[in-house]
Amino acid sequence: MKVFIPGGAGFIGSHLCEKFLADGHEVIAYDSLVLGKRELLAKAMKSPKFRFVEADLLDLERVKKEMMGADLVVHMAANSDISQGAARTDVDMQNGTIATYNVLEAMRVVGVKKLIFASTSAIYGEASVKPTPESYGPLFPISFYGASKLACEGMVSAFSHNCGIQSWVYRFANIVGPHSTHGAIYDFVSRLLKNPDRLDVLGNGTQRKSYLYVHDCVAGMLFGFTHSKENFQCFNLASKGVSNVRFIAEEVGRQMEKATGKKAEIAFGEGDRGWVGDVPYTYLDGSKLEGLGWRARFESDDAVRQAVAEIVREKISGEFL
Numbered sequence: 124m125k126v127f128i129p130g131g132a133g134f135i136g137s138h139l140c141e142k143f144l145a146d147g148h149e150v151i152a153y154d155s156l157v158l159g160k161r162e163l164l165a166k167a168m169k170s171p172k173f174r175f176v177e178a179d180l181l182d183l184e185r186v187k188k189e190m191m192g193a194d195l196v197v198h199m200a201a202n203s204d205i206s207q208g209a210a211r212t213d214v215d216m217q218n219g220t221i222a223t224y225n226v227l228e229a230m231r232v233v234g235v236k237k238l239i240f241a242s243t244s245a246i247y248g249e250a251s252v253k254p255t256p257e258s259y260g261p262l263f264p265i266s267f268y269g270a271s272k273l274a275c276e277g278m279v280s281a282f283s284h285n286c287g288i289q290s291w292v293y294r295f296a297n298i299v300g301p302h303s304t305h306g307a308i309y310d311f312v313s314r315l316l317k318n319p320d321r322l323d324v325l326g327n328g329t330q331r332k333s334y335l336y337v338h339d340c341v342a343g344m345l346f347g348f349t350h351s352k353e354n355f356q357c358f359n360l361a362s363k364g365v366s367n368v369r370f371i372a373e374e375v376g377r378q379m380e381k382a383t384g385k386k387a388e389i390a391f392g393e394g395d396r397g398w399v400g401d402v403p404y405t406y407l408d409g410s411k412l413e414g415l416g417w418r419a420r421f422e423s424d425d426a427v428r429q430a431v432a433e434i435v436r437e438k439i440s441g442e443f444l
């Protein structure tokens with residue numbers, strides 16, 4: 124199979140490139156590097172079956188040209204810096220909504236018939252039902268990022284039903300692990316490397332979310348892809364349990380102390396949100412995908428522990444795992 128991966132130089136996308144190559148497929152990663160990094164593709168670059176295109180999804184003609192001949196599109200590109208959306212209200216519209224329209228329109232024109240789309244728990248906003256199932260509604264996201272992803276899901280559904288594009292939409296929990304480009308663990312480790320004495324945490328540490336290990340995320344996406352055959356399907360992709368920010372900060376503090384010998388004071392802020400648009404408590408009901416026979420290897424706290432160890436190793440060594 125020839126797989127086209129917009130956002131392939133990002134955190135999750137780079138793992139997907141490696142996985143598809145390991146399974147014997149041809150891979151084209153298409154990324155503007157606005158948030159991704161070429162270094163994350165070091166392993167993929169060694170394969171003769173891999174090609175990297177540095178270009179923007181907002182360039183529709185280029186997307187069509189590079190996508191030609193693909194059998195599957197795995198669309199991972201977005202503005203993953205959620206807090207930036209409040210400061211610059213067009214960034215999710217451009218790199219989320221319009222970029223996704225371009226991916227879908229290119230698929231229609233060049234005739235690619237299968238799409239896997241990375242969506243998010245942020246589309247649920249502050250849902251009153253926890254764990255939240257896929258059937259929850261009405262959906263009122265509270266971030267520009269969530270709003271953009273909800274619009275994207277709508278477009279994926281419409282292209283699916285009008286243009287014969289079979290689609291798998293995954294609403295991810297918080298994904299953690301090596302190659303991270305953002306997120307709480309990545310931020311805490313980066314801050315402690317700058318100032319080993321003190322870690323200032325946004326919010327009071329009570330924010331709770333479910334964390335899914337990145338290799339579980341990739342495995343879950345591929346499991347749903349091979350085990351479900353509807354024209355349009357949507358799954359939550361999550362682990363069991365939730366972890367709070369205090370636990371994450373303390374785990375980072377512990378593992379950084381082990382690695383550097385320096386103990387930091389951890390100072391929490393006020394309020395239960397890290398930033399405007401942050402949802403203080405999210406917990407996805409993953410039973411729909413589990414019903415097909417899939418389970419995440421790590422529960423939330425174990426995913427965090429594993430990811431902290433690996434991100435600390437990467438940040439200290441300067442080499443990606």
Ligand SMILES: NC(=O)c1ccc[n+]([C@@H]2O[C@H](COP(=O)([O-])OP(=O)(O)OC[C@H]3O[C@@H](n4cnc5c(N)ncnc54)[C@H](O)[C@@H]3O)[C@@H](O)[C@H]2O)c1
Nearest residue numbers: 130133134135155157158159180200201203218241295298
């Ligand atoms: N990491 C998570 O916890 C999480 C949770 C829910 C959903 N998601 C979704 O999963 C996908 C991958 O997330 P990630 O964590 O790997 O983020 P990431 O930022 O590491 O990867 C996104 C990639 O998209 C690229 N990109 C953005 N705009 C582009 C454009 N206009 N043209 C070309 N490339 C562009 C970036 O350069 C980046 O490499 C995203 O769609 C994200 O919204 C991630």
